[in-house]
Amino acid sequence: xxxxxxxxxxxxxxxxxxxxxxxxxxxxxxxxxxxxxxxxxxxxxxxxxxxxxxxxxxxxxxxxxxxxxxxxxxxxxxxxxxxxxxxxxxxxxxxxxxxxxxxxxxxxxxxxxxxxxxxxxxxxxxxxxxxxxxxxxxxxxxxxxxxxxxxxxxxxxxxxxxxxxxxxxxxxxxxxxxxxxxxxxxxxxxxxxxxxxxxxxxxxxxxxxxxxxxxxxxxxxxxxxxxxxxxxxxxxxxxxxxxxxxxxxxxxxxxxxxxxxxxxxxxxxxxxxxxxxxxxxxxxxxxxxxxxxxxxxxxxxxx
Ligand code: PEP
Numbered sequence: 001x002x003x004x005x006x007x008x009x010x011x012x013x014x015x016x017x018x019x020x021x022x023x024x025x026x027x028x029x030x031x032x033x034x035x036x037x038x039x040x041x042x043x044x045x046x047x048x049x050x051x052x053x054x055x056x057x058x059x060x061x062x063x064x065x066x067x068x069x070x071x072x073x074x075x076x077x078x079x080x081x082x083x084x085x086x087x088x089x090x091x092x093x094x095x096x097x098x099x100x101x102x103x104x105x106x107x108x109x110x111x112x113x114x115x116x117x118x119x120x121x122x123x124x125x126x127x128x129x130x131x132x133x134x135x136x137x138x139x140x141x142x143x144x145x146x147x148x149x150x151x152x153x154x155x156x157x158x159x160x161x162x163x164x165x166x167x168x169x170x171x172x173x174x175x176x177x178x179x180x181x182x183x184x185x186x187x188x189x190x191x192x193x194x195x196x197x198x199x200x201x202x203x204x205x206x207x208x209x210x211x212x213x214x215x216x217x218x219x220x221x222x223x224x225x226x227x228x229x230x231x232x233x234x235x236x237x238x239x240x241x242x243x244x245x246x247x248x249x250x251x252x253x254x255x256x257x258x259x260x261x262x263x264x265x266x267x268x269x270x271x272x273x274x275x276x277x278x279x280x281x282x283x284x285x286x287x288x289x290x291x292x293x294x295x296x297x298x299x300x301x302x303x
Pocket of ligand 1: 052219223224225226227263264265266284285286287288
């Protein structure tokens, strides 16, 4: 299956909330209509691939080179915007200082840019923090929330993550909410409990309507940056469990429409098996997104 990129991810439910901020046109009204008509079926969920650059690369020049190389590789496979059906939405998450220039470099190719985080307050004496309005003003559409590195190293707890998710949504952007169990929790066989708890706490107060803009990333912490990939069948089972939980928290419609990414050491070698699974709608990719060739192959997965 040839896949390409498209900015306007109107296959997700709630297409009306999509406001592409790159230079590419938004979906046409007929596309939007098709979107809502297919939103309830698994086939209707537009694939979504995201590259989390974390604290890389070292300089603006390096970031621009990576973005440009990646964009060129994808460009060869890109389909026309007006023909986005079957395309994959692609998002890059560069470090804050590089966002604007990376966006300029990849805009033409229809690649979306997001921020790796925000603080939930609007402004004020919060040295070192970045507000939602700031990243929105430089063109970010997506924000990572609840990434395990921030949970483990930066003190992000579920209360703060919930505030951030709600701030992102109130600001007209879309959170990618990362959840997943640690190795210890996996060994204790409490993976489902952990993920269910994170979903309940992190989405507390998020309405059914707002869920149209929420993407979930299931990322087993033991698989992040370790080279250990969760088996495709196992990941698929967890994604199904997450949908069941969403059905309980909201309803079947939300459960079926919500896009769920897998994250954890995804490579060109593992992506096809993962993406052939019915419950897996995309991948959140760290290490491999720092290599243009690898990430382009991941985005152009075959299934
Ligand atoms: C991540 O940063 O979310 C991630 C999954 O990283 P990696 O692909 O390197 O495991």
